[in-house]
Amino acid sequence: MMYSIWLLLLASVNAQQATACPLFGPAFPAPTALSTDETFLSATKELTSKLNEAIENGDLPSVSFALQIFTGQEPDSAFSFYHTDDLIKSGAVGVNEVDGNSIFRIGSISKLWTMFLYMTFGGIRHFHEPVSKYIPEIRANQSSLQSANALDHVKWEDVAIGELASHQAGILNNYLGFQQSTLQSQGFPILSESEQLTCGNTRQCDRAEFFDGVLQRRPLAATSHTPLYSNSGFQILGYALESMLDASYEDILVDRLIKPLNLTRSSLHAPDPDLAAIPYNETAGGIFSSANDMATFGRAILSNTLIDPAVTRRWLKPSAHMASLRSSVGAPWEIYSYSTPRRVDLYGKAGDLGLYSSFIGLSPDHNAGFAVLVAGSNNSHQSTALISDIVADTLLPTLDTVARNQALERFGGTYKLVTEDTNSSITISADDRPGLHVESWISNSVDMYETLMTLAKVSDPSAISIRLQPNGLQSSGRMGFSAVIYTLGTPSDSGPITGSCSSWMTFDTFVYGNVGLSEFEFDVDDNGYATSISPRALRITLPKA
Numbered sequence: 001m002m003y004s005i006w007l008l009l010l011a012s013v014n015a016q017q018a019t020a021c022p023l024f025g026p027a028f029p030a031p032t033a034l035s036t037d038e039t040f041l042s043a044t045k046e047l048t049s050k051l052n053e054a055i056e057n058g059d060l061p062s063v064s065f066a067l068q069i070f071t072g073q074e075p076d077s078a079f080s081f082y083h084t085d086d087l088i089k090s091g092a093v094g095v096n097e098v099d100g101n102s103i104f105r106i107g108s109i110s111k112l113w114t115m116f117l118y119m120t121f122g123g124i125r126h127f128h129e130p131v132s133k134y135i136p137e138i139r140a141n142q143s144s145l146q147s148a149n150a151l152d153h154v155k156w157e158d159v160a161i162g163e164l165a166s167h168q169a170g171i172l173n174n175y176l177g178f179q180q181s182t183l184q185s186q187g188f189p190i191l192s193e194s195e196q197l198t199c200g201n202t203r204q205c206d207r208a209e210f211f212d213g214v215l216q217r218r219p220l221a222a223t224s225h226t227p228l229y230s231n232s233g234f235q236i237l238g239y240a241l242e243s244m245l246d247a248s249y250e251d252i253l254v255d256r257l258i259k260p261l262n263l264t265r266s267s268l269h270a271p272d273p274d275l276a277a278i279p280y281n282e283t284a285g286g287i288f289s290s291a292n293d294m295a296t297f298g299r300a301i302l303s304n305t306l307i308d309p310a311v312t313r314r315w316l317k318p319s320a321h322m323a324s325l326r327s328s329v330g331a332p333w334e335i336y337s338y339s340t341p342r343r344v345d346l347y348g349k350a351g352d353l354g355l356y357s358s359f360i361g362l363s364p365d366h367n368a369g370f371a372v373l374v375a376g377s378n379n380s381h382q383s384t385a386l387i388s389d390i391v392a393d394t395l396l397p398t399l400d401t402v403a404r405n406q407a408l409e410r411f412g413g414t415y416k417l418v419t420e421d422t423n424s425s426i427t428i429s430a431d432d433r434p435g436l437h438v439e440s441w442i443s444n445s446v447d448m449y450e451t452l453m454t455l456a457k458v459s460d461p462s463a464i465s466i467r468l469q470p471n472g473l474q475s476s477g478r479m480g481f482s483a484v485i486y487t488l489g490t491p492s493d494s495g496p497i498t499g500s501c502s503s504w505m506t507f508d509t510f511v512y513g514n515v516g517l518s519e520f521e522f523d524v525d526d527n528g529y530a531t532s533i534s535p536r537a538l539r540i541t542l543p544k545a
Contacts, residue, residue, distance in 0.1 A: 021501040022469060023484055027342060027434035028407035029470045030367035031399060032528070034071050035078040039405060043398040044069075044079045050390050051081055063376035063383045064088045064098045064277055066291035069395065072302025072367040077295050085376055087279045094278030100292040103265050103276040104373040106358045107351025109294075110287040111234045111332040113257060115165055115315070116301070117241060120256045123311035126244070127162025127331070134240040137211040154219045161240065163223050164233040165331035166319035170221035174231050175213045176200030210235065227320050227329045234332070261300050265290035277375045279355050287353075294371035298360055302367050313472075316347055316364050336361075336392070342434050344396050350384065357384040361392060366399040404430050411436055411468075411522060415533045415542035424540055426533055428468070435467030435484060443538050452485070468520055481520040482507070483535075512537045 034040050051067075054060045062085055069079040077100075084098045095102050118126065132138040142156045154171055163169045176197065184190060197213065199205035205213065214236075220228055238249045245252055250268050258266055265275065266289040276288070289297075299305070304312050318328035318335055328335040333347045348361040357380035362369035370391050374384045408430040416425035427439040441448040452464050466485055473480035484503050510517040519536040534541045 021484070021503045022342065022434040022467065023482060023503055023507065024343065025472075026365040026403075026470050027400065028403040028430075028436070029410070029479070030073070030365070031071075031402040031406055032073050034069075034368065034399075034402065035074055035076070037402050037406075039402050040078065040398055043394055047079070047391065047394045048081060050394065051083070051387070054386065054390065055083060059386060060383050061377065061379070062087060062279075063374050063380055064279070065372060065374040065383070065387060066098050066100060066102060066104070066277075067370065067372050067387060067391065068100065068291045068295040069370045069391070070295040070299050070368065072299055075299075077292075078368075080291070082291075085279070087376060088277055091278060093273050094276045095274070098277050100295075101265055101275070101290050102373075103271045103288050103290050104358060104375055105351075105353045105356040106287050106289045106294070106373065107353035107356060108231070109289075109349050109351040109358050109360060112349040112360065113253065113287075113297075114234060114237055114241065115331055116297075116307075117252055117256050118165070118237075119307045119311050119315055121245065123308070124162065124314050124331070127160060127165065129161050130157055131159050131161050131164055131236060131240055132156050134243040135211075135236065137207075137215065138236075141211075141215045150219065150222070152218055154215075154217070155223070158223045160223070161237065162319070162331060164230070164237050166329055167227045167229050167233065167332065168224045168320055168329075169230060169233050170219045170223050170225055170228060171230055172214065172217045172220065172232050173229055174200070175205060175210055175217075207239070224320075227322065256306070257297075260306055261293075261296050263289065263293040263296060266293045266297075277373075279376045287351075289373075291371055291373050294358075294360055294373065298362055298369045298371060302362060302364070302369060316362070318345075338392065338396050341397050341400050341432070344400070346392055346396070348388070350381075352381045352384075355380055357381045359384050359388045361388060363396060363399065366396075366403060368395070368399055370395065407436055410524075410528055411530045413530075414545045415530075416545050417540065417542045422540070424538075424542060425545075426535065426542055428533070433465075433467065435469045436481070438466035438468060438483065441466070441535075443535075443540075477523055477525075479522045479524055479530075481522065483518045483520050485518075513539075515539075 031037065031040075060083075064085045064087070065083050067081040068077040070077045080100060082098045082100070084096070088094065088098060089096050132142055138156045159169045159171070199209045200213070214232055241252060242249055253268065257263070265271070268287060271288050301307070301312065307315075315331065316333070318330055318333075320329050322328055326337045328337070330347065332349060334349055336346045336348060338344045338346065344363060344365055346361045346363055348359060351358040355375055355377060357374045359372045360369065372384055372387050372391070374380045374387070376383075412428050412430060414425060414427045423442065423445045425440070425442045429437045429439045431437055449461060449464060453459070453461065456464070458464060464485065466483055468481040468483055471480045471482045484507065508516045508518050515537045517535075517537045521534050521536065522530040523532045523534075523541075524530050530544060532541050532543045
């Protein structure tokens with residue numbers, strides 16, 4: 001019974017062609033030395049051509065931007081592209097040519113900074129705590145509204161830090177609104193003095209004014225009902241962070257992020273105008289950073305520079321789905337799912353503020369990402385989205401190809417052990433499907449593919465395919481892989497249940513002597529090249545031929 005489900009699913013594939021049903025996550029080890037890889041360099045030429053074409057045909061009107069592609073493994077960015085519009089070139093204030101050090105406003109990417117700070121001192125362990133634990137204004141309001149109805153008053157005792165971080169608290173977006181005088185002629189009623197906002201539009205609210213307004217607002221939805229973007233929620237998270245660490249947000253940011261990563265062009269205060277990209281000769285407040293600093297920040301997340309790897313893995317996960325099948329939300333990730341060449345999730349965060357827009361995207365599967373900073377016009381957000389789409393559509397398939405090529409070079413080939421008592425071998429190859437292909441597998445002169453076919457009562461050899469995917473487990477000189485025994489795909493018109501990819505459910509259901517048939521590991525040399533392979537259930541190590 002231990003492997004009855006495994007056998008049942010394998011038996012269902014009779015006389016059909018095995019198709020890819022990988023485990024979700026990396027198909028190959030993340031690519032390395034990207035900046036010198038010929039496949040990547042060829043793709044950057046294509047990317048450069050696409051960006052220049054978008055500039056020339058007017059798809060990116062009146063904007064200047066900085067783009068960098070980076071990895072968690074290389075200290076410098078693998079690719080950079082800069083464009084300076086005439087408004088910047090002829091400006092009397094700021095830089096006249098955009099480069100990696102040019103300073104932009106990054107808007108809501110500051111939310112990502114905030115959550116990074118949470119990760120540096122406890123990860124997500126605070127996510128299930130009520131935010132009222134750290135905010136006295138909320139506790140005072142909470143005690144006075146214990147019997148209030150849920151339609152008219154936020155049940156703050158139910159609002160957890162993690163729900164604020166993933167925009168699932170059901171509270172207001174911003175404590176501000178339209179100016180009353182501009183809307184009375186368009187059908188809106190005259191507001192009484194008590195109903196009018198005293199801050200938010202004309203000046204920034206102080207803490208007392210902010211909570212006075214926020215705590216009067218009705219809920220927009222029940223907690224964890226649906227994601228609803230909330231800037232106010234992150235202002236509350238900032239206050240909670242100050243309470244947890246007994247320090248100002250600025251001091252926490254400088255001590256835990258800016259100084260450790262040496263972000264020389266990042267700050268909460270307006271920079272020297274001579275260092276900034278300033279369209280229309282205007283300066284303004286906000287959060288500031290450069291492409292170089294944003295790449296350094298992204299690289300720090302990917303390489304776990306300041307955060308424990310286990311914490312990073314927990315953080316880089318969805319918290320809720322969106323209405324689109326291609327997007328989810330994290331804390332505070334805006335997650336976009338790409339289906340080519342396989343499902344890959346891009347963990348992003350966008351920011352918009354005035355004439356500035358920005359985006360950072362990370363692909364954990366590939367240990368790589370990119371940052372885009374844009375300045376120039378009221379449609380900067382659309383320009384940022386277009387640039388990000390062009391980059392992602394080119395980059396993600398390229399990274400998969402580079403990872404496959406490098407994996408084949410490092411792990412491909414034949415491994416065998418032939419003695420008087422043993423005749424065992426495994427041949428590893430790669431094709432256009434996810435994972436390294438176990439092309440042939442002989443154990444003690446027995447074809448393991450035939451063994452699997454016999455167990456599953458399958459007569460067609462094409463009905464079974466074994467793929468090796470990295471599982472993130474490694475120690476000095478050893479790398480763990482998971483053997484995924486592919487079952488067959490279903491017709492294109494099948495439903496989500498019959499057409500689901502069930503590898504994760506049937507994984508590790510065949511166990512021999514308390515060792516799973518799925519458990520493989522490679523011994524690797526100092527350069528990461530395999531020297532032997534061990535299918536652990538068979539209790540044997542095969543040196544590379």
